[in-house]
Amino acid sequence: MDTKAMEARIQELEKQVAAFQKLEKEVATLKDLEAINRLQKSYGYYLEHWMYEDIIDLFADSPDTVLNIMAGIFIGKEGVRKYFSGIFRMAQNPEFLHQIMQLSGVVDIGEDGKSAKGRWYGFGSVALPRGEGVYQLFTDGIYTAEYIKEDGIWKILKLMWNPLYTAPPEKGWVKPERIAASQQVKIQTFGNAPKPDKPRDIDPRYPSGYIVPFHYKHPVTGKPSTDAKRNAALKKNKAD
Numbered sequence: 001m002d003t004k005a006m007e008a009r010i011q012e013l014e015k016q017v018a019a020f021q022k023l024e025k026e027v028a029t030l031k032d033l034e035a036i037n038r039l040q041k042s043y044g045y046y047l048e049h050w051m052y053e054d055i056i057d058l059f060a061d062s063p064d065t066v067l068n069i070m071a072g073i074f075i076g077k078e079g080v081r082k083y084f085s086g087i088f089r090m091a092q093n094p095e096f097l098h099q100i101m102q103l104s105g106v107v108d109i110g111e112d113g114k115s116a117k118g119r120w121y122g123f124g125s126v127a128l129p130r131g132e133g134v135y136q137l138f139t140d141g142i143y144t145a146e147y148i149k150e151d152g153i154w155k156i157l158k159l160m161w162n163p164l165y166t167a168p169p170e171k172g173w174v175k176p177e178r179i180a181a182s183q184q185v186k187i188q189t190f191g192n193a194p195k196p197d198k199p200r201d202i203d204p205r206y207p208s209g210y211i212v213p214f215h216y217k218h219p220v221t222g223k224p225s226t227d228a229k230r231n232a233a234l235k236k237n238k239a240d
Helices: 001-050 052-057 076-086 227-237
Strands: 066-067 070-073 097-109 115-130 132-152 153-167
Touching: 001 052, 001 097, 001 115, 001 132, 001 153, 052 076, 052 132, 052 153, 066 076, 097 132
Parallel strands: 066 153
Antiparallel strands: 066 070, 097 115, 115 132, 132 153
16 A cells, blocks of 8 residues: 555544544433433422432532522532421321422533533422411422532532513413403313223322332432332321
8 A cells, every 4th residue: 555545544543533522422412311301300209299319319418509589598518418308207198299390391411521511491380388277389490500520420500590581370460350251161081981991090180299209210329219118108108
C-alpha cells in the first residue's frame, strides 16, 4: 500500500472513530435522560402516599441539596428528611392523599455529563385530614429541578415547587361569576355493567390508603419500594 492510500485509509478510520465516539456520547445522554425522567416520575408516585423513606432517598447526599417549597427552604439531605418525615404522622391517615402528577418534563444534561436541569408541570389533587374532617383541593404548579450524578447514579440536588393555583374542587380557581352555566354538568355513572369473571380483591380508591405496587426498584438505592410494607400494615390495621 502506497503512502497516499495509507493516509486515506487512516483518515477514513479516524472518521469512523469520531462517528463512533459521537454515537457513544449520544447514547450516554439518552440513558441519562431516561434515568432522570424515571427519578422525577418516581418522586411523584412516592409523594402520593407520602412514602417518605423512598422520597428522601431520591435526594443527593451533597451539602448543596435543597428542597424549596411554600413551607420554606430545607437545606441538605437532613433538611429534606426533616420535612418529609415530619409530616408522616398525618400521612398515615388513609384519608390523606397527595397526588401531584409529574408532567411535560423538559430535561437538559450539562456539558460535564454529571449535572442536569429540569422543568416539570405538577397537577393533582390533595386531601388533608384536619380535625374531624378532610380538607380537599386541586393544585397546579411548576417544578424546577437540578440533578447530580453521585457515584454513577442520578439524584435530585435541588427541587423547587412553584404553585400556580390551589383551590377547593367545589370552588375551582375561576371566580364564581366567571363560570359558564354549561359547565354545571352532572356526573353520569355506568348502568348495567357486564358480570366480571371474578371480583377484585383490592379496592385502591381513596380513602383506602392502598398503594399500587411498584414494578421497579428504587432508582437510587436499588431496593424494593416500601409499598409492600405500607400495604401489609394497612391490612393488619383492618384486621385489628
